[in-house]
Amino acid sequence: MGELRAGERVRVRAGDPAGHTRVPRYVRGQIGRIVESQGSWALADEVAAGVAEPRVEPVYTVAFAAADLWGEGDHEVTVDLWESYIEPVRKDET
Amino acid sequence: MSGEHTSAPVAARVRRLEERLIEAGVVGEEQLDAALAAMLKGASPVNGARIVARAWVDEGFRARLLDDANAALPEVGLSMAGGIQEQRLKVVENTETAHHVIVCTLCSCYPIGLLGPSPSWYKSEAYRSRVVREPRAVLAEFGLELPADTAVTVWDSSAESRYLVLPRRPDGTAGMSEPELAALVTREGLIGTAAV
Amino acid sequence: MSRVNDVGGQTGFGALEIEADEPPFHADWEARVFALNSVLVRNGVYRLDEFRDAVERMDPQEYLATSYYERWLKAIETLLAERKVLADG
Numbered sequence: 001m002g003e004l005r006a007g008e009r010v011r012v013r014a015g016d017p018a019g020h021t022r023v024p025r026y027v028r029g030q031i032g033r034i035v036e037s038q039g040s041w042a043l044a045d046e047v048a049a050g051v052a053e054p055r056v057e058p059v060y061t062v063a064f065a066a067a068d069l070w071g072e073g074d075h076e077v078t079v080d081l082w083e084s085y086i087e088p089v090r091k092d093e094t
Numbered sequence: 095m096s097g098e099h100t101s102a103p104v105a106a107r108v109r110r111l112e113e114r115l116i117e118a119g120v121v122g123e124e125q126l127d128a129a130l131a132a133m134l135k136g137a138s139p140v141n142g143a144r145i146v147a148r149a150w151v152d153e154g155f156r157a158r159l160l161d162d163a164n165a166a167l168p169e170v171g172l173s174m175a176g177g178i179q180e181q182r183l184k185v186v187e188n189t190e191t192a193h194h195v196i197v198c199t200l201c202s203c204y205p206i207g208l209l210g211p212s213p214s215w216y217k218s219e220a221y222r223s224r225v226v227r228e229p230r231a232v233l234a235e236f237g238l239e240l241p242a243d244t245a246v247t248v249w250d251s252s253a254e255s256r257y258l259v260l261p262r263r264p265d266g267t268a269g270m271s272e273p274e275l276a277a278l279v280t281r282e283g284l285i286g287t288a289a290v
Numbered sequence: 291m292s293r294v295n296d297v298g299g300q301t302g303f304g305a306l307e308i309e310a311d312e313p314p315f316h317a318d319w320e321a322r323v324f325a326l327n328s329v330l331v332r333n334g335v336y337r338l339d340e341f342r343d344a345v346e347r348m349d350p351q352e353y354l355a356t357s358y359y360e361r362w363l364k365a366i367e368t369l370l371a372e373r374k375v376l377a378d379g
Contacts, residue, residue: 016292020343022252024199025292026226026299038182041254048339059253061184070227070299075246077226080253104360105319111367112326114376121329129332130325134314178331178338199298201342202358211314211324217358220303227299235306250298 001083004060008034010086012062020048023085026069027077031089032062035078043082057083137210142258143279144170145185147272150263159185163258167208174207174256183208184249187260188286192245195233195286196257197225203251205258209284216285226250236287259286294350320359327362336369344368 004010014029022044038059046054062081066073115121148170149156158166163183167173174183183205186194198204199222204212215221225232229246233239240246249257261283267275282288297303315321331338344365345353353361370376 020339020346022200024250024252024298025296026199038184038253038255044253044339044342047337048343050340059255061255063247066227073228075229075248077248077250079250080255082253104363105317108319108322108326108363111363111370112322115326115330115370118376120335120375121326121333125329125333126322126325129329130321133325133328134321178328197298200295201345213309213312214358215306215308218303218306219297219300219354220306223297223300223303224306227301232306236308 001088003037003058004034004088006034006036009089010034010060010062010081011089012081012086013084017045019045021045021085023081024079027062027064027079027081030064030068032064032079035061035063037061038080041082043084045084055084059083060086062086133210137207139209139279139281139284140276141172142205142209142281142284143276145172145258146260146279146284147276149185149260150267150275151272156187156260159260160187172208174205178207181205181207182255183258184255185258185260186247186249188262190262191243192247193233193240193286194247194249194257194259195225195229196249196251196259197222198251199223199226200250200252203256205256208256208258209281212285213281233287236282238288258284261288261290264290293346294348294353295346315359323359323362323366327366330366330369335375336373340369341365 009031011031012023012027012029038061040056041059042054042056059080059082061078063076063078066075066077069077112126116123145159149159155166155169163185164174174180188194202212202217204216206212221232226248229248230240251257261279264278278290280288280290283290327341330336331341345361348361348364356364
């Protein structure tokens with residue numbers, strides 16, 4: 001996956017890993033919008049699992065509409081997600 | 095809810111653990127004392143208030159702070175290297191039409207190295223569960239009622255960035271000095287659960 | 291599986307309890323646990339994400355019945371035991 005740009009849409013992978021992860025369950029499977037890149041950081045899942053040289057990946061701030069997450073609300077929630085946690089969404093996908 | 099334990103047995107358990115770790119050479123007694131002293135002395139909401147006051151009086155600093163907070167902090171004698179590891183700081187600015195509020199739903203991430211420990215309510219399940227879902231109701235419990243047309247953004251600190259809210263400068267403060275302005279800023283204002 | 295710490299959006303935790311003029315710590319031992327954890331991470335005994343993992347692995351009933359810094363203490367004890375940092379006893 002190349003560098004994602006502000007405004008691009010991504011879907012959060014819906015997996016439910018057995019160990020430590022930093023994907024809150026309330027965004028799993030949800031579509032959000034890239035706000036910005038935060039640079040690259042060691043993947044928390046691998047650090048927590050004791051991997052000696054954990055993958056270093058881009059982390060993105062991703063914004064979600066409250067109405068999508070909860071079915072109500074006019075606010076936005078942003079979540080900071082490692083690249084492994086998300087996948088691009090095709091333009092025609094909803 | 096810590097009703098099953100009174101404080102004294104826990105304190106003894108902590109002291110015993112420290113002694114055993116010192117005895118085994120895993121940590122140094124001076125090292126522990128120094129970490130404790132540095133944290134109690136250096137990290138405080140006063141740091142956040144100073145950042146905010148500078149941003150209110152210095153437009154250039156405000157722009158640099160919002161663009162790259164880590165690079166701007168040394169201008170006020172601060173850095174993000176005070177915690178366990180250097181983290182990225184992201185400052186989000188409240189405006190007439192936008193309000194920001196910070197949370198960590200998975201644990202309790204907070205710019206501790208800069209501001210000191212977060213308040214208990216910030217770490218509570220009640221705040222962490224609710225603020226992402228009904229921020230306006232949560233803010234109202236703090237006495238902060240936002241106009242219906244104010245856009246609310248909740249920032250869930252789920253990775254390596256830590257967040258700080260830049261509140262709006264209150265009306266009627268035009269003549270105030272930077273230290274006077276800093277004295278207006280509260281810890282809640284820096285989290286986004288108060289206006290200032 | 292989703293863990294007990296992952297509470298975003300859940301209901302049932304009630305109203306906020308906001309303490310006016312709350313001090314950084316409520317007891318000396320809380321500050322000592324805080325400092326001890328930072329030194330253990332700095333000394334390379336474990337990493338911060340391993341610490342978070344150890345907090346999350348607590349029994350859910352125990353997690354919810356335990357105060358914040360007692361969870362920290364429990365996680366430190368768990369990690370030290372798993373790594374056999376200290377002799378038994």
